[in-house]
Amino acid sequence: MPQPKIWHDNTTARFVGDTFKRIRAVLRPGETRPLFIADAVAGTEEREHELETKSQLQWMQDFQDFTNGINTYFRMSEIYKSLYQNYCDSGVNLELNPVDNEFAAGTPMQAYLDVGIDALRVIIGALVNTGRQPPKTILDFPSGSGRVTRHLQAFFPDAVVVASDLYDRHLQFCAEILKVETIVSRENFDEIDFQREFDLIFCGSLLTHLPEPQFRAALRLLARSLSPTGIAIVTVHGRRSEYIQKNKPDGWNYLPDVAYAAKDAETLIAKEGFAYVEYDSSVTTALFPKQQTYGVSFSRPPLDNEPGGRRKKHSYSGLHRARLAQPPGRAHHRTSRSKRFLRTQS
Incomplete structure (x- = not known):
């Protein structure tokens, strides 16, 4: 049976660093390019070019994808809160x-x-x-x-x-x-x-x-x-x-x-x-x-x-x-x- 992927520290740092670059791109739409240092988190020239050409709409979608996990957590919390209230009442x-x-x-x-x-x-x-x-x-x-x-x-x-x-x-x-x-x-x-x-x-x-x-x-x-x-x-x-x-x-x-x-x-x-x-x-x-x-x-x-x-x-x-x-x-x-x-x- 294949073992689940283990996210090592360097992979996590790379993911988090890239995500925050996307967030900054969304929060500063007037910039001609997002705030980004090419080699800060294992970046490449190709990656930098990709960041420059992506539309702000796409970045917003990426940011939304990133927040889905948090949204799901709080949505589930509300559902189970309602069940808990019924559990206490019944x-x-x-x-x-x-x-x-x-x-x-x-x-x-x-x-x-x-x-x-x-x-x-x-x-x-x-x-x-x-x-x-x-x-x-x-x-x-x-x-x-x-x-x-x-x-x-x-x-x-x-x-x-x-x-x-x-x-x-x-x-x-x-x-x-x-x-x-x-x-x-x-x-x-x-x-x-x-x-x-x-x-x-x-x-x-x-x-x-x-x-x-x-x-x-x-x-x-x-x-x-x-x-x-x-x-x-x-x-x-x-x-x-x-x-x-x-x-x-x-x-x-x-x-x-x-x-x-x-x-x-x-x-x-x-x-x-x-x-x-x-x-x-x-x-x-x-x-x-x-x-x-x-x-x-x-x-x-x-x-x-x-x-x-x-x-x-x-x-x-x-x-x-x-x-x-x-x-x-x-x-x-x-x-x-x-x-x-x-x-x-x-």
Whole structure:
């Protein structure tokens, strides 16, 4: 699969410099030629001649093309602002599934809801920033008992929302209470065919728990399930998760330090860009009986820095991720079901 073009600094500088020359040409129509230094940004005599002969009308069109991205952003912002107002006015279904293991005993109701709200924040940010119209078909995968599904349903009332999960108790709740379509998932992602394409797929807390073969298979499933203009928002354990694992005490990190060290996960992450540590079998049996393997994965982007400032390409996947910064003052919600289980068993 061809890799997306990477705009290096010199290319960007050349583009920006040329664009501002065009802008100046538009803003000073009385000039016989635009303000331009031939070799300032890799210019040539041919290019200078082209600039001299282009009509002011053409320059205006070029400037309009340049601003289209900004115009699209603000136009999309207005559309989603209207949807947000309707979301606030209509509210969200707050009924919870009593057998939802995402809502373990002692979990504050607000903490459960905040995770769904925060997921919606990331989703809307991605849609607006990429200039996408509100999706008409949405997949929440895996859905659980609708922790995020309920917010997607409320925010996009005209969309077809589909919940997919391995476990019947989740799907029954989503169908009967949240009134969304449901599809039974499979552990072998290569065997799944949703029989439709989606404009939006939210995949939270799935790849974060898979070994590399299933991690890759899940990405293949998401790719073939998107519509031509679709977008998938996928959560992974990146460098911040590495930091949490290495610097937080047991009970606040993802795995007991002993389990993390036993797999030499830190070395694997640095070398391969990927590491996976299996949960204790008692956790998998108690919480995920339909799954043969379940644990914690750590993954890095394909390109990462080596010591000495060199660039190294990890081979684990072609996944390119956009980083969406956490707003200042916002709590980071991690709801690891296995961790709560381990604490209750200690």
